[in-house]
Structure formats: C-alpha cells, structure tokens
Amino acid sequence: MNKMILPLLAGALYLAACAPPQPVAEAAPDASSAASEAALPVYTVATDATYPPFEFYDRQGNIIGLDIDLLNAVAERQGFKLRYYHHQWDGMFDQLKDKADIIASAVAITEESKQAAGLSNHYYNSPYMAVALNADTLKNWKQHTVSAARNEDTIEDLQQEYGVAERNIVPADTVYLSLTNLVKEKADVVVGDATVLEYYIHSPTFQAYRFHTKTLPSEHEETDRLAFAVAKGNDELLEKINQGLAQVRESGQLDDILHRWRQTRHAENRAP
Known part of the structure; x- marks a missing residue:
C-alpha cells in the first residue's frame, strides 16, 4: 500500500496536488557556520505529492506533510540535508536506480517493497x-x-x-x-x-x-506498517535513517509530529 485521522481542506488540495513537480525547500540541521552547513551531505527524496496528509503540495507549491516533517526531523538529528521532488507512485522504486536516494511516500512494508528497496524501521501503522x-x-x-x-x-x-x-x-x-x-x-x-x-x-x-x-x-x-526506502545495499544511509527515527521517537518528537497533524484540520496555508 502507498498507504490517526488527519483531515484538512479537500477540494483545493486536489488542485494543488496537480501542480507541476518541483524541488522544494531543503531540511538542514543547525550549523555553527555557513561553511559547515555547506559540507553536509544532501540526499534527494522522491515522493508522490498527491497523497495527503503524508505528502502533498501547499498553495505555494511546496511539498509538505507528515512524512516530510518526520524525515526532516531525522535529517536534523543525523546531520544531513534533503531535497524533495514529486514522482507518481507508479514506478516509484525505479527512482532509486539513478535519481533518488530516499523514497518518502507512505511506503508499506510488503514483499514487493522489500524486494525493490532497503526499508527502514517502521514509523507508523495505517491499515x-x-x-x-x-x-x-x-x-x-x-x-x-x-x-x-x-x-x-x-x-x-x-x-x-x-x-x-x-x-x-x-x-x-x-x-x-x-x-x-x-x-x-x-x-x-x-x-x-x-x-x-x-x-x-x-x-x-x-x-x-x-x-x-x-x-x-x-x-x-507488517503490510500495515510504513517505512522509508533507500536503494538496496545503501546500508550507511539506511542506518542514519534508523538511528534518526530512534532519536525522534525516544525524544517524543515523533508523537509531537503525529499530534500536530491530527490537530491540523483546516489550516489556511494548506490546500485540500
């Protein structure tokens, strides 16, 4: 499945989700200087931005959502930056061959996804x-x-x-x-x-x-559980994500992110 209860505006979101794919804001940890920040690794993230509340376009054309907030938090904890782009769900795993480092798109832990990618520890259940x-x-x-x-x-x-x-x-x-x-x-x-x-x-x-x-x-x-995906064999990046997820969970930040999306029903800066 490209798979609690997190509603917002629905009609305008559909229109916003049809906006042209584009890279959006990077998530970066705090750095002591511009030089150290520039030295941080940057990973490219593919996501189907038509799938709220996990990932979708806001009215300014930025990709936002639960998955985005969570992966940004992982990146901050682990010291790397992220660059997002939209790709339709069909053929998503092929993006790991030559374009994307990470897939953040409500990836369910299925036999198909296990065969196609390396999967992180699960972060959420959604049947x-x-x-x-x-x-x-x-x-x-x-x-x-x-x-x-x-x-x-x-x-x-x-x-x-x-x-x-x-x-x-x-x-x-x-x-x-x-x-x-x-x-x-x-x-x-x-x-x-x-x-x-x-x-x-x-x-x-x-x-x-x-x-x-x-x-x-x-x-x-297991197929009701969601994870992030990386190319098979990219154990270093997978370990970073898993360590970051553990830190976000243990600190209570994961609960904060989930709570925030539960409470954000009809935010004016988001489209339905």
Whole structure:
C-alpha cells in the first residue's frame, strides 16, 4: 500500500496536488557556520505529492506533510540535508536506480517493497479502511461496487487479499476521486488508506455527508506498517535513517509530529 485521522481542506488540495513537480525547500540541521552547513551531505527524496496528509503540495507549491516533517526531523538529528521532488507512485522504486536516494511516500512494508528497496524501521501503522454512506453496506462490502485509487496498491490488494471481483472495482486516479465516486453514487464503497480517507472525510468538501467506516486490517500485520526506502545495499544511509527515527521517537518528537497533524484540520496555508 502507498498507504490517526488527519483531515484538512479537500477540494483545493486536489488542485494543488496537480501542480507541476518541483524541488522544494531543503531540511538542514543547525550549523555553527555557513561553511559547515555547506559540507553536509544532501540526499534527494522522491515522493508522490498527491497523497495527503503524508505528502502533498501547499498553495505555494511546496511539498509538505507528515512524512516530510518526520524525515526532516531525522535529517536534523543525523546531520544531513534533503531535497524533495514529486514522482507518481507508479514506478516509484525505479527512482532509486539513478535519481533518488530516499523514497518518502507512505511506503508499506510488503514483499514487493522489500524486494525493490532497503526499508527502514517502521514509523507508523495505517491499515486499509472501507467507507460507505450506508452503514449496512459495510456488512458485506465485498459484494458491492468498490472505488479505489490507482495511486495506491489498493486495486491489486482488493482482488488478491480481499477477494473482490474485478468487475466490482471502480478505479479512480486518487483517493479523493474515489471518495467523489461514492458521493456521486458511482460506487457503493471506497477502500483506501485509513489515514488518507480520514483526512478527506472530515474536510469541508465532504462535510454535507455522513460517512460510515470500517477498518480492514491486513492478514499480514507488517503490510500495515510504513517505512522509508533507500536503494538496496545503501546500508550507511539506511542506518542514519534508523538511528534518526530512534532519536525522534525516544525524544517524543515523533508523537509531537503525529499530534500536530491530527490537530491540523483546516489550516489556511494548506490546500485540500
């Protein structure tokens, strides 16, 4: 899965997420001098900036989000700088071959991701969730039409893990558009990452609707866990990330970041 409850504005975010990809602000630790700061290593980070609240564009065209804040904190602790750029989820791991040093894009710990990259220790759990307008629909949701996003691995998982018939799946480009399919009655259910869906269903765009939800934990608990990814064999960078994650967690900064995103529902400087 390109996979608690962190909503903001939803309609404008979709438009902002379509902005042209561009590198954005670097995260750098404090340095005693400009010379020492310039000497810090800089790592390039690929992220799918259409996936709030993990990563998305703000109104100024900067990539922001939970993953961004967390990786920035790791970089500050470990003494390196970061440069972000957008890449669609499809083909994301190929970026590690020649362009990206790190992937920060709600990477789930699956067999596929293990084979494609070196994965950090997990930092967050985010299972799938089913959303419907009728509570009874969730009792046998697999028998209904289900909308799911192409910028997750949900469509494949619906068939392989949950046994949903291909004819019952209504694809959409993003989770936001999947939810739009639901309210426009083009589908009976939406299934997607729980954190992303919660973000949207509490936003002003969908405030007129009363949604019912059902968490869908994976049969394999590890696949609900999220990690950062690096190229296989880049053990030095992976160790830096893992050490930084441990420091951020032990200091309580991880909890602060998660709490901040839970509380940031309708910030004016962020787009839905």
